[in-house]
Amino acid sequence: MNRDSPVVLEISVIEAAHLADLVGQFAELLAESPTDGSLLPDDPALARLVPDAYRDDAAAAREFRALTAADLLQRRQDEAVAVLQDLSPDGEPWDTGGLSDDELTETVEIRLPRARAQAWLRTLNALRLVLATRLGIDTDDDHDDGDPRFGIYDWLGYRLDGLVAALDA
Amino acid sequence: MSIALPDIDEVTRSDERVDPERPWQTVVWNDPVNLMTYVVHVFREYFGHPPEVATRLMLAVHHEGRAVVSEGPREQMELHAQAMHDYGLWATVQQAPQ
Numbered sequence: 495m496n497r498d499s500p501v502v503l504e505i506s507v508i509e510a511a512h513l514a515d516l517v518g519q520f521a522e523l524l525a526e527s528p529t530d531g532s533l534l535p536d537d538p539a540l541a542r543l544v545p546d547a548y549r550d551d552a553a554a555a556r557e558f559r560a561l562t563a564a565d566l567l568q569r570r571q572d573e574a575v576a577v578l579q580d581l582s583p584d585g586e587p588w589d590t591g592g593l594s595d596d597e598l599t600e601t602v603e604i605r606l607p608r609a610r611a612q613a614w615l616r617t618l619n620a621l622r623l624v625l626a627t628r629l630g631i632d633t634d635d636d637h638d639d640g641d642p643r644f645g646i647y648d649w650l651g652y653r654l655d656g657l658v659a660a661l662d663a
Numbered sequence: 664m665s666i667a668l669p670d671i672d673e674v675t676r677s678d679e680r681v682d683p684e685r686p687w688q689t690v691v692w693n694d695p696v697n698l699m700t701y702v703v704h705v706f707r708e709y710f711g712h713p714p715e716v717a718t719r720l721m722l723a724v725h726h727e728g729r730a731v732v733s734e735g736p737r738e739q740m741e742l743h744a745q746a747m748h749d750y751g752l753w754a755t756v757q758q759a760p761q
Binding site: 543544545546547548549550554558562566569612615616619620622623626631632633634636651654655658659661662 | 695696697698700701703704707708714741744745748749750751753754755756757
């Protein structure tokens with residue numbers, strides 16, 4: 495494993511546009527959710543990102559959250575914004591409206607230094623956690639093949655898995 | 664050899680369940696979302712474990728529902744738990760069972 499070489503992520507234009515849309519929504523969700531750190535976020539999807547660190551000691555769990563939650567959620571937001579920048583290097587949102595099928599399936603190469611790839615991993619994984627909460631995934635068997643949102647969830651997992659493989663190669 | 668006994672005034676945590684003789688642990692819990700490959704990667708990246716150790720820990724989480732990933736002082740275990748939360752893993756801190 496070369497710990498210095500960047501990883502190259504190859505995704506299609508249509509995937510990059512979808513991903514930018516999802517990550518953008520995630521960043522907005524985080525931005526709209528002010529937390530003073532000591533409280534569990536009202537939104538269960540955000541609460542999943544700052545879980546209890548003590549199972550049988552509510553006071554210790556509260557104290558831990560007060561010290562860590564605001565920082566963790568801020569990091570999620572900063573890293574989501576970083577991923578968005580990587581996805582649209584010119585800073586413009588993807589506009590796929592006028593593109594042909596060929597153009598939509600063209601491959602985009604995204605070069606990520608290793609530290610940045612870690613931010614991508616955490617962001618993709620956090621997105622999956624948020625989607626899983628929205629979809630009510632509580633066990634390994636909670637999956638509805640007919641629901642397109644599960645398709646997005648699986649696709650994020652596929653991309654996350656590929657990025658992990660590239661980093662650990 | 665002299666044995667330094669802890670001064671009672673030095674005990675800053677008042678929790679009576681805290682037994683200074685028992686180490687603290689960081690525990691990672693199973694969940695249906697985090698991919699197995701991702702969990703292995705996190706254990707390698709953060710703890711610096713070789714692949715086989717990281718994989719063994721991941722399998723313990725997956726099959727037994729939880730695994731102790733570190734043991735030591737409480738503050739250190741809280742740092743580990745925070746790092747695991749940063750990666751989206753569900754980690755808790757506890758004192759080692761009697």
